[in-house]
Amino acid sequence: MPTFLIQFAQFHEEFRLPELLSLAQLEKVDIKYDEADYKHIFELWGEGETYEQVHTQVKKTSDRWPKYNTCSFKFNVRAFGSTIDHKEQLDIINSFAYLGFEGPIELKNPNVQFYVLADYGFENEKELEAPRYIYMGELIATGSRDLINKYNLKKRKYLGTTSMDAELSLVMANQALAAPGKMIYDPFVGTGSFLVTCAHFGAFTLGSDIDGRQIRGKGKSGVHTNIEQYNLQGRVLDALVFDICRNPWRTQPWLDAIVTDPPYGVRAGAKKLGRHDGKALAMRTYDGVPMHTREDYYPPTKPYEMSEVLVDLLSFSAQHLVLGGRLVYWLPTVVDEYSNTDVPQHPCMKLISNSEQNFGQWSRRLITMEKVKEFDDSLLLSDSEKTEIMEKGTEDPKRPGHYLFRNKYFNFGRSTTENDRS
Template sequence: MGESYERVHEQVKEKPERWVVASQYEYKSFKFTVSAFGSTCSSDYQVRTINSFSYLGFKGDIDLKNPQVQFGVLEDYGLDPYLPVPPSSPRTIYFGRLIASGSRDLVNKYNLKRRSYIGNTSMDAELSLIMANQALATSGKLIYDPFVGTGSFLFTCAHYGAYTMGSDIDGRQIRGQASKSLKSNVEQYDLSGKVLDTLVFDICHHPWRENLLFDAIVTDPPYGVRAGAKTLGRKDPSKKQPTPVLIDGIPAHKREDYYPPTKPYEMSEMLVDLLEFSAQYLVIGGRLVYWMPTVVDNYSSADIPEHPCMKLISNSEQNFGKWSRRLVTMEKFKENLKGERANVNIRSLDHLSLALQNREETEGQNDHQKRPGHYLFREKSEEKAKRKETWRRFKNGESAEEKPSAASSSVIQ
C-alpha cells in the first residue's frame, strides 16, 4: 500500500518471499486485475500497470477464467461528490492477493422485484442480508423475528443455514391472498427445511416458555411511516362490552374472522419490550438486530435503549434527510437477572403514556427536557403527512380548510 506506484513496488521488492521466491504461488496459474474506486481505468492503462509488476516473474500459466490465485491492484481516488471531475491521481494504491469475493449475486436472488409475494413493509434484499450477517446467522442456529410481516429476514437468515421462525400481531400479511403468501416465498427460495413456521400473536402476550432460547432476534419493528405499531388492548377501556357480542349466535371473539381490538404501540415502549424480551430469550452471545427510527435533529447517542445484560455492538445510520433509521446490533453478554429492566433515555413508560394522552400539556411542562430522536415518531410522521396533503391540495386549487403556514411549507419542501 502506498501513495504512488514507486512506493508500492518498493514494498513488494522488500519482501519477495511473499509473492514468488519460495512461495506457494510461483508455479500456480494466475490472473492479474487493475481496478479503481472513484474513477475508471482504460484498457491500455491496465495493461501498463500489470506490466509494471513483471519483475515478480510468475512461472505459472495465465488463466483469466479459473485461476488458482488472483492478484490485483486497487486505486483509491476518494469519494468527494463536490468535485466536478475525479482527481488525476489516486490517493492510495493497494496491491494484494484476492482472498474471497463478495456475494453480490444474493442481492439479485432475493430482490423484491423477483419475489413472489411482498408487502409495503418488505425489507430491501441488501439490508436483509446485512442484518443476517450482523446476527451471525449460520448453520444450526435458531433465529426469530417478532414482527415478521412478509418474512424478509426469515429467508436471508435461512440462506446462511439458520432455522428461522416469526410471529406478528396481524396474520393477514403472513397469509397473503390467493396463491401468494409468505409460504409461496418459502417455496420460491426452496427453504421449507429451514423456515420452520410463522405464528399470529402479540409479542407483549406471547406463548413462549421460559426455557426457550433463540440464537438471534432479527426484526424491523413497525414505527408509523408505512405501518403503525399496534398492541392488544382498547384505546378506551370503558367501551368494553359487559357481555360477549353474539354474531349468528356465536360469541364474536370465538369466530374465525375475529380480529381483537388493538391500540397504538408507542415506539419507545416497544423498544423497551423488545430489549427485555431479548434479554430473557437470547442465549449468551446471542444477538438482537433491529431498526430504530429517529428525527435527525433530535438524535443523540443516548437515545439508544440499554439493558444491563445487553451490550451495543454497532449503530449504523441510513439517512433520509430530516429523519433516518439506525441499524442497531446488541449482544447478550450475561444472564438476565429478575428485576433488571431496559431503559430508553431518562423517560419512564408512565411519562410516555402521559405524553401520548396529552402531548401538548406534557411538552409545555417539560420543554427543558431533551426528548430522544424517536420520541412520538409515529405522531410526527402522521402530522407531516397531513401537512403535505394540505399543501398539495392548496397548490392544485382543491378544497382545503386553510392555506398551509409558511413554517409548514418550508418543512415540506
C-alpha cells in the same frame, strides 16, 4: 503476520464495518483495523504513495513467489476516483515482470488473481494526475453480492408494504450472526423477509405477528410462497399469529438472535390487544356464544406507541436471548431531534453498533445489541416504570426522537406544504 485490504461495496457504506466485525466474530477472526457486505478481500503484498514504494515492498515478499510460479494467473488494475487507460494499465502490469511467474496467463478462470488498486481520492475532488495511494495484493475472497440479486424484491413472489430491501435484510442477518443450527426469531414478521435471509445462512427461523393477514396473504400467495420459492422449508419453521405482549413462550433463554423491523406506523401501525376506551378485556357473548369461539371473531386492538414497542422489545430480548445472543432492529427517528441517548437501553443488553440510513427529515438506525447478563425477575418493569422510560426527559432534555414518530412523520409533508405556501 499478513495484512489484508478490504474493498467495501459503495452502497449503505455506514453499515459495512459493523457487518464485517460481526462476520469476523462469527468466524472467530480477530480484526485490527485502521479504516473501516465487503466486495473483495486482498492479501497485501505492497502499498505506498508511489509505484516505486509499492515495488520496494513487493520485492521483500520473494519468499511467497515460488508458490505461484506455475499457477495460471491474471493481473487487474483498478482506479478509484479516476480512470486508467488501457496502455497505462499494461505498463503497470509489466512493471511487475520481476515476479517471474511462469504459469499461463488466464483471463477467465485463473488459479490466482493479483490486483493493483490506485486511489485517486473522491470523484468530486480536483482530478489528480497521479494516485494518492496505491495497493498491490492477491485476491483471496469475493463477497456474495449475487445474493442481493437472488433475494431481490422485484423477483419475490409475495410482497407487502413492509417487505425489507434484500441487501439490508442480508446485512441484518450477518449482524445477527446467522449460522447453521442457530434459532432466530422475528416478533413483527410481516411478510417474512428476515425469515428468508437468516435461513439462507443456515439458521432455523420463526416469526409471529398480531395480524395474520400478511402472513396468510391473499389467494394462494403468502409467507409460505416465499419459503417455497427459495426452497427453505427445512429451516423456516413457522409464522404464528399472536400479540407479542401476550406471547406463549416460556420465560427462558432459547433464542440465538432476534431480527426485526418494529412497526412504526408509517406503512403499518403497531397494534396490541386492548380497547381504545382503556377498559379491561373481558369475556363477551353473542346469542349466548362466547365471542372468541366464533370463526369471524377478531380481537379488539389498540395503538402500540413506538416508545412502548421498543421498551417491550428489549425486555423480551433480555428474557429470551441466550448469553451472547443478538437483537438487531430498526429505530426510526427525526433527524433534528435524535440524540445517541435516544437508543433504548437495558441492564442485560450491550450496544454493539448504531448505523444510520438517512431519508432527509427522518432516518432509521440499524441497532445491534448483545445480551451480556442473565435476566432475573427483579429486572421486570412495572407499567409506571415503562411509562417513565418511554417519556424520559419530557422537559429537559426533550423526549427521544422516536417518541410519537408516526405523528411527526405525517406532519413532515404538512409542514413542507405550509412552507411552500408561505
